Amino acid sequence: MRVYLGAGLAQALSQAFSMFRSIVCLAGGVGAARFLDGLSQVYPAEKVTAIVNTGDDLDYLGVHISPDIDIVTYTLAGIVDKEKGYGIDGDTYNCMAQLERYSAETWFRIGDRDFATHLLRTAFLQQGFSQSELTEKIRMLLGVKVKILPMSDQMVATKIKTSAGLLDFQEYFVKRKFEDNVQDVSYEGASIATPAPGVVESIEKSEVIILCPSNPILSIGPILAIPGIRNALAKTKGRILGITPIVGGRSIKGPLDRIMRHLGLEVSPLGVAQLYRGLLRGFVIDNVDKAVASKINDLGMKVVSTQTIMDSSAARARLAEDSLKLAETI
């Protein structure tokens, strides 16, 4: 039975957790966006900072696209296409239809309204503004209270080594529908990238740092690959916890389960926790995976199990609530 989290309860929780001065979330796309939406229900949104992966960014048809930043922004603005989890609700695809007539590449589908974001971003970047500046501009224009920061203003490109060769992230993910065998993943440019303004400061001042239920290899991996961010996390006194993106042996969305299999990792919350060993003090797993809780405990993480599938607004809030309760105890 799902319990609807009424406004009164949400407010009560929001006050309950206000013991935390601020919270930082490391975020990928859909899973992270939904979690952040839940977090905004139980904790003051204006005290949350999302540090978002930009390793999936692409230049496509002359525009610069930051898929994860857009997913997070659209979701928190309440304009996301709820079914798909990305794009803008009720969008049309007429520009794409005409591009098809021109035999242009149309494997990455962009809605007409969505194009506006990419045009604006591209125009700003060309005028010398940074990715952080325009991310801030767009979230303000859309009335989003959560602070959204790209992980870096420099280019980091997630590259997928497959039996078909080295692929760009979106080529692997969208164009080839993540069907290739993944042999390795690298983050081009990450080792020389610096964190975007505010990233290190927000980690330093926050008492809670949450690794969202995103792909640890493709979404959180690029963020952790930036030395300045890794160092800040190593030094922080904040409580770092994570939420599993694997439930019952499968990824909730996307290719994580197959990638873990290809790379010889255990496809379970334990497999994910092993990737985060030494970093996390707490880990949230699904009720169906209780069996591996003790082994994750052995990695030095306190574990809580709950319902992690965010199939409703209340479920999102409940997952955020359970995560913050775990944070209180670690």
Add this chain to the structure above:
Amino acid sequence: MRVYLGAGLAQALSQAFSMFRSIVCLAGGVGAARFLDGLSQVYPAEKVTAIVNTGDDLDYLGVHISPDIDIVTYTLAGIVDKEKGYGIDGDTYNCMAQLERYSAETWFRIGDRDFATHLLRTAFLQQGFSQSELTEKIRMLLGVKVKILPMSDQMVATKIKTSAGLLDFQEYFVKRKFEDNVQDVSYEGASIATPAPGVVESIEKSEVIILCPSNPILSIGPILAIPGIRNALAKTKGRILGITPIVGGRSIKGPLDRIMRHLGLEVSPLGVAQLYRGLLRGFVIDNVDKAVASKINDLGMKVVSTQTIMDSSAARARLAEDSLKLAETI
């Protein structure tokens, strides 16, 4: 009474005028596009070359837009918004709606399908292709038989000197709705621009050169301001004729009548013919302006009067037919 030009008659005319090896048209936007459509009905389209004004081009929201080339291409492809004369028929404006939400500049309205053209053009230009190469690509993709050439692959910018200062063309034309007093018009870059590949060759080999019913100052002016084109026209043995864009003291579309008034020119076909003195051997005027025919004659131009308002497909063809008949006699 308007006579519908049946397919049989069109074919007969097409054969009748095939005495001309090829025809070149200097073209602006809507008026030129409609005339070219008429010409395609009475003469083999694949033997027509349109040299199109690019002085109105603009960089807007990060994309490069060539309004006149698009109007000509869309019209000849049969996909133009017939009522407006520009844009794509049945287009939506969702990208614009989202841009409005972002408080971006939206005074230049672009449809969602139309955006595809600008994205493709911009992407190609950024990859080092020329304006002529991508104009050719787009017209081929849209199945247009008339050869379309930009006047130049270099940038020429029509600038409007007004009491409010020096304005870019589209700023004057679209943003400020051509309400400013025009003091002067200049074509920035024209004196050092070279004609696009094929422009001079097409003028040299054609027996008929038609100045379309476009604005002589804002649309044909930039083309004639390019030295290589002016020289080719001065040297050609081809018959050069023009069609009035002024009928009964008013411009059929756009600001020509007011501009002529501001500049102290007579707002009549005679005023237009005076601007083309020394260049044209023939001039097509409307039946309502017969009174000025003899004065245009005195400028050294043979004159024919006909119905010049292209308010139907048949009217376009009839105007083209009458123009070619005049060409036969000069």
